[in-house]
Amino acid sequence: MTQYLLALDQGTTSSKAIVFSPDGRVVAREGKEFRQIYPQPGWVEHDPMEIWESQIDVARKVIETAGIAPADIAAIGITNQRETTLVWDRHTGEPVYNAIVWQCRRTADTCKRFEKEGLDQVVRRKTGLVLDAYFSGTKVRWMLKHLPGLRKRAEAGDLLFGTVDSWIIWNLTGGKVHATDYSNASRTMMYNIHRLAWDADLLDALTIPSSMLPEVRPSSGDFGLTRTDLFGREIPIRGVAGDQQAALFGQCCFDPGMAKCTFGTGSFLLMNTGEKAVNSQNGLLTTLAWGLDGKVFYALEGSAFISGAVIQWLRDEMGLITNAAQSEAFALTVADTGGVYLVPAFVGLGAPHWDMYARGTITGMTRGTNRYHIVRAALESMAYQTNDIVKAMLADARMDLRGLRVDGGAVANNFLMQFQADILQTTVDRPHVFETTALGAAYLAGLGVGLYRGTDEVENSWQLERRFEPAMAYEAAEKLYKQWEKAVEKAKAWA
DSSP, rough: OOOOEEEEEOSEEEEEEEEEOTTEEEEHHHHHHHOOOOOSSOOOOOOOHHHHHHHHEEEEEEEEHHOOGGEEEEEEEEEOOOOEEEETTTOOOOBBSSSEEETTTTTTHHHHHHHHHHHHHHHHHSSSSSSHHHHHHHHEEEEEEEESTHHHHHHHTEEEEEEEHHHHHHHHHTTTTOOHHHHTTTSSSEETTTTTTTTTTHHHHTTOGGGOOOEOOSSBSOBOOHHHHHSSSOOEEEEEHHHHHHHHHTTTTTSSEEEEEESSSSSEEEEEETSSSSOSSSSEEEEEEEEEETTEEEEEEEEEEEEEEEHHHHHHSSOOOTTTTTTHHHTTTSSSSSTTEEEEEEEOOOOOBOOOOOOOOOOEEEOTOOHHHHHHHHHHHHHHHHHHHHHHHHHHHHHOOOEEESGGGGGOOOOHHHHHHHTTTSOOEESSSOOOOHHHHHHHHHHHTSSSSSHHHHHHHHHHEEEOOOOSSSHHHHHHHHHHHHHHHTTTTOO
């Protein structure tokens, strides 16, 4: 009998559930959006119960949509929005406050104060991260400091902390398992990625009791069994990874030098560096990719804040296109941008520049510049930003790039993918299945339950839809990129 894999993909704006066949094919998918809560400017929260209820709702629904029985599911894999922080009562399972979302900036001042005290160097050395409100540590600290009675309850051992994966696992198992995986732990700013342990010095600095923390387990491993009442039978939970690491796994980037880029609102680029943690000297993050077969694997990560969102901007704010697909046709209307460069630094620049004061600019315009040039420049900006990150990665890792695997909504744009191959001067591979985040969680679960005997078998199920080969001469690509670097300098420190 065919054994299916159920992936629960808990994202920032919606909860999804996808049933995969063992060969990596999507059998059925369901999704449900939930509320975004903005109590103050710069603050972002979610209702923990809405996260759970939306996730279990789509999980049940997708089994029905797939036309299978719960008994046909070999295992569940979980992937999640990273860094989002929850605290709940150990005895009742009741959340003590809303989830503080990764985007929330309420602890930015705390981070600045810690930075003045020199904690940023400790954080970088131990966790591979930068000291920033993005990560979970200062969010937990904020709750314990600002919510009446919470610190006392935490010190008495009555409260639990978890990222979204831990919250889902806790509810699926009826409170029997309080755990996370290596990839999610590495994004909390409390986990030592070299010693593979919660770090006492960082916990002391943040004043967080260690009794709150989940057990850290391999990403392909045992996370317990679901409550019988949820699906009518117990189903093993055997795979867990944060969304970007899950996408790296779903793209079968198992060897050092393999990389993937997810083109969403922003772009997230991760490169496998193997069993060695590479400390970045070029503005990237060092992170745990996954734990598998008694080993841990590391990655370098860089993100561009505005990627696919620049196409939304062309459509919604500028009225230059009526839909995203039209951007490709417009870009191909002209032979090049006519020397126009668009730097989409609308919210500053991410890796490797880290300039929060940069702003969006369009340079190189002449009387002959038209909307086709600007649309093409917007698409090209996405590829240039990827190149910025790749160059930093290669300088840090001192290894060759073994092609780039891509996913996310924008990869349907053939012009963009070809230009990306040209600027990177490497192959760009687009898979048949774009749902690589959920697929990665499914693969990890499949390995954890023995549906696959190893990553070689997993790799056999990954299917290439199209490979884009560089068609531009190296000299021409370098000339274009040099002008991009010049345009970026114009955008920096603007505000």
